[in-house]
Amino acid sequence: MHALIANRKQPAAPADMPACSEPVEIIRPLLPHVVHVRREGAVLHASPAVRDENVLSVNITLGCAQRCAFCCIRAQPFYPGDDVVYLFTNTAKLLKAELAGGRRKPRAVYVSPATDPFPPMAEVQAATAQVVDTVARHGVECWLMTRGYIRPSVLEVFAAHRDRVKVTVGLTTLDRRLQRLLEPLAAPPRLRLRQIAQLRARGIGVKVSLEPLIPGLTDTRSNLQDLLEALAERGVRHVSTSYLFMRSRIQDNLLPALAALGWDQPVLEAFAEGPILSSGGLAAARYLPKPRRQRGYASLMALGANYGITVSVCATTNPDFYTPKVPAPDSASQEPLFSRQSLAQARSSLS
Ligand code: SF4
Numbered sequence: 001m002h003a004l005i006a007n008r009k010q011p012a013a014p015a016d017m018p019a020c021s022e023p024v025e026i027i028r029p030l031l032p033h034v035v036h037v038r039r040e041g042a043v044l045h046a047s048p049a050v051r052d053e054n055v056l057s058v059n060i061t062l063g064c065a066q067r068c069a070f071c072c073i074r075a076q077p078f079y080p081g082d083d084v085v086y087l088f089t090n091t092a093k094l095l096k097a098e099l100a101g102g103r104r105k106p107r108a109v110y111v112s113p114a115t116d117p118f119p120p121m122a123e124v125q126a127a128t129a130q131v132v133d134t135v136a137r138h139g140v141e142c143w144l145m146t147r148g149y150i151r152p153s154v155l156e157v158f159a160a161h162r163d164r165v166k167v168t169v170g171l172t173t174l175d176r177r178l179q180r181l182l183e184p185l186a187a188p189p190r191l192r193l194r195q196i197a198q199l200r201a202r203g204i205g206v207k208v209s210l211e212p213l214i215p216g217l218t219d220t221r222s223n224l225q226d227l228l229e230a231l232a233e234r235g236v237r238h239v240s241t242s243y244l245f246m247r248s249r250i251q252d253n254l255l256p257a258l259a260a261l262g263w264d265q266p267v268l269e270a271f272a273e274g275p276i277l278s279s280g281g282l283a284a285a286r287y288l289p290k291p292r293r294q295r296g297y298a299s300l301m302a303l304g305a306n307y308g309i310t311v312s313v314c315a316t317t318n319p320d321f322y323t324p325k326v327p328a329p330d331s332a333s334q335e336p337l338f339s340r341q342s343l344a345q346a347r348s349s350l351s
Pocket of ligand 1: 114
């Protein structure tokens, strides 16, 4: 049996999170409760987001605090809802034993592909730092992606392992109002820019992902120009990107945010004729028509060139752009983002 410690107190925003001075009209939702869960057994598993058997992944939590309207994780059946995040408290300890054991070490560990490892919750960030420290001490690279604010204490852990830590920062827009609708509890975009500079200054590998592009909303010339200009000023020379894809639950979460901008119908219309595709690591989803995506990516590449920034397009979320080297597994047999054991543990903690 795993231990369960429920923390029903509303977590406060971290005191070291800088305030944003820009005017905001949108009320920030409350942070979810954190429920501590102990996991058992192997924690490393294949990553559906990475087509490399030498890259394994581990999730820090089940559930994510940041409530992005476009999020595919929030639309998954295992997602526990927006009011709770299950924090696996013994991940670092289990990882240590696993990495020291006889099995071949992975080339890299993708830390928390199914949740943001840096929500505005100190205890989750501390658990992430422990995991990064453990993995890096075993000579294995750590990959992380975030839309959050990384606390200074965690940055110090990264700096100590700067050769083995690679962080990708996700960005959609610098427009604060739009960002608050799309990513209500993620870090303000200007703070993410500052963080990119801080990571670079500490010699920590940092990449930038401009995604998801939402047709007519975040793929506009003005939105992308602002982003590219700000990134170029901070020395960024390459970005990756991908368009939004739709499933019915993603649509349910996204449409209220788009409706607040009067942009729900144009987005639905843009997707109406798009193909339904599945990719090696992702279940079937509706994509924008290929010519629409090609146009959008080409525009971003042309704009990027003006700022000395090259652009790559994500293969996983554009499966019709690439010829797979190996047949894609059928979606029913794909490795879940969370191991069955982790899911069972988290679910049983509800009872
Ligand atoms: S931060 Fe990532 S996992 Fe969390 S809600 Fe946003 S898109 Fe989803």
